[in-house]
Amino acid sequence: MASLYRASKSLKSHRVPFNLLHINTKPLRFDTAAYLNPIFGWTQCQFFASQFREDPSIDLNQFPSDRIRNFSIIAHVDHGKSTLADRLLELTATIRKGHGQPQYLDKLQVERERGITVKAQTATMFHRHNYLGTDANFLLNLIDTPGHVDFSYEVSRSLAACQGVLLVVDAAQGQSYEVSDVGIMHPELTQTGILLTGQVGYVVSGMRSTQEARVGDTLYQTKCTVEPLPGFKPVKHMVFSGLYPADGSDFEALSHAIERLTCNDASVSVTKESSSALGLGFRCGFLGLLHMDVFHQRLEQEHGAHVISTVPTVPYIFEYSDGSKLQVQNPAMLPSNPKMRVTTCWEPTVIATIIIPSEYVGAIITLCSERRGEQLEYSFIDSQRALMKYRLPLREIVVDFYNELKSLTSGYASFDYEEADYQAADLVKLDILLNGQPVDAMATIVHRSKAQRVGRELVEKLKKFIDRQMFEITIQAAIGQKIIARETVSAMRKNVLAKCYGGDATRKKKLLEKQKEGKKRMKRVGSVDIPQEAFHELLKGS
Structure with missing residues (x-):
């Protein structure tokens, strides 16, 4: 200089x-x-x-x-x-x-x-x-x-x-x-x-x-000869999420807002993608869940953007029977029924260091075990503080691990992590179906042991936020062709017998059968609107 x-x-x-x-x-x-x-x-x-x-x-x-x-x-x-x-x-x-x-x-x-x-x-x-x-x-x-x-x-x-x-x-x-x-x-x-x-x-x-x-x-x-500075390590993104405009016509405005915001936050990666459910959007990489949440909030506060976010995920690696490997950052890109057999799945892990008051050791051991953690070190710093090191799957900490850790320790826990190697895991793709049609923006990758619970929680949440239609809506969670959870939003029913005062029961039965046939046709061609609140609710945990 x-x-x-x-x-x-x-x-x-x-x-x-x-x-x-x-x-x-x-x-x-x-x-x-x-x-x-x-x-x-x-x-x-x-x-x-x-x-x-x-x-x-x-x-x-x-x-x-x-x-x-x-x-x-x-x-x-x-x-x-x-x-x-x-x-x-x-x-x-x-x-x-x-x-x-x-x-x-x-x-x-x-x-x-x-x-x-x-x-x-x-x-x-x-x-x-x-x-x-x-x-x-x-x-x-x-x-x-x-x-x-x-x-x-x-x-x-x-x-x-x-x-x-x-x-x-x-x-x-x-x-x-x-x-x-x-x-x-x-x-x-x-x-x-x-x-x-x-x-x-x-x-x-x-x-x-x-x-x-x-x-x-x-x-x-210009025209001066200098030795360039060595620069910095490229940032490694830990969490990926899709960002879509709430109104499809606002795509260009959202694109401009993201470009201006990344000018001030170079640690975010942005690539364009499209979804059959949400239209054109962006696949963004973040350093963590809080980083993602802050980025969303800044988009809304500083640029007036209204966005829909997909469930956050981490980068996985899938190895097939022919020896090929596929890195997946968006679960929708992983075939639900691949032509080749998946032989091995790999997920990123981290080495987590946790320092807590001694009285909370039992609760934290239980928390890390539920998150599929492997204990690497357990020692006491002094008579009142304990240090624990765990190898944890990255997916298990990106959603709500930090908040739960603070809650269990009354805010006294100190938590840090550094990236570690990929490890083999039994992973499956969990699809959400509405009336038999997959919603790509809601697809996620989970450990097989948790698939049943996660699928049941997702369909129950969606049932609360999807409005009733004139036809029945079936909400299903599936792994490949196997349905593991189901909820049904019942149809609104018009009283077709309102004008029937007495008379032959055969005529009433005929009217009800006609209404039933009409609802079947509506179910085949009807589209289901998914409110923004449903996507926001899925972000709270999966």
Whole structure:
């Protein structure tokens, strides 16, 4: 980034008349060098002129690299990271005490409603300190990171730019872009015109798509020779779900909303897909269930999108008798009656580390056993705390494991996991049929031992949300050709005998038989509308 310094004299306050190249680097490893900070400019990709606040009193030239400190705040959820960030902003006079609302750096509505940090936020602070017997001005770059395990990607790339942390305890083808603005977050966007070595800030470029660059790419001035940064490990998606517009005509609006949102959340993968039940939509990959839930909420709050989500799933591998393998991210893509026999099924697993008060050990052992967990370690940290390690199928923890863990331990459990190998499992595809027709958006993959229970729960939930029609609706759960659960929504019946006052019973019987035949025809050709609430209910557990 030293090249930015050489170009600083030609910079203007609202337009920067020089080009930057960026290099898409191969993701070799995490790099912990202290001066990778400028890459964080890519975490904010869309800026508007109304957000800029120019401060002519800021002179970044007075801060050489030995007067810059880059640090992050790391802790579990609800341990006060954002509150500590508020106090630091006040102590350095970056904001006035009591100014604005608490958790000042939590900008998203979903963050304020849930009381969690979703996106890592950066704030530049200035502080005068006695250093080696002399009062000196220091530039402090603070990164407030998320605490939930779903957002560990945000934390990992934050650490790569830090010299230290506050731990709260209890090369490819380059592309040319014109830069229109450079500045720092103070903590609002503040134009400075330059960024020097070791400084953290933002760069506004002429990129039109998030696919043109990713976090970890190297920016450098045109005609300069630089060694690209090593970049970051590509994110590995743990949960997949389909997103469809509630109204089919809103597909383009949803597409635009997802594109804008992924500009600010590069850890989401998006591919187009179609469903016979829901029409055109998107198959999205997320880091976890909370990450998926937050993404949905941001779509609705920030972009006014109304979406239907399918049941979340994880990537499976199916091996057939001819030796071929199929990776399945969408259960609908797995044939219910394949021509070739499935010989082996593989599911992803994780190594989960759980720290709990000793009195909850029995309940947690039962929970992990119900989730098909294999105990790897069980020890006591001290007289009051126990540590357990389990190998768990990823599918068993992506839906409601974390919430149940917190509930059983009154919120005192600490939970983290890391990816492990695939393991063989007896898996089956569970189809939901409405009047004999499969609903592809409701298909799921489950362990055979749980298929009966899951199928029964799904059909019972659907019965509560599907409205009665003039014809009977049969709801079935099936594994291949075998029906394992069934519920029936009875038809609304018109009183065809209302005008029959007495008379021969034969005429009444004839009218009832005629009505019965008519309902059979309606059942064959009638379509069943599935309300959004039914899909939302399925998301709560399967």
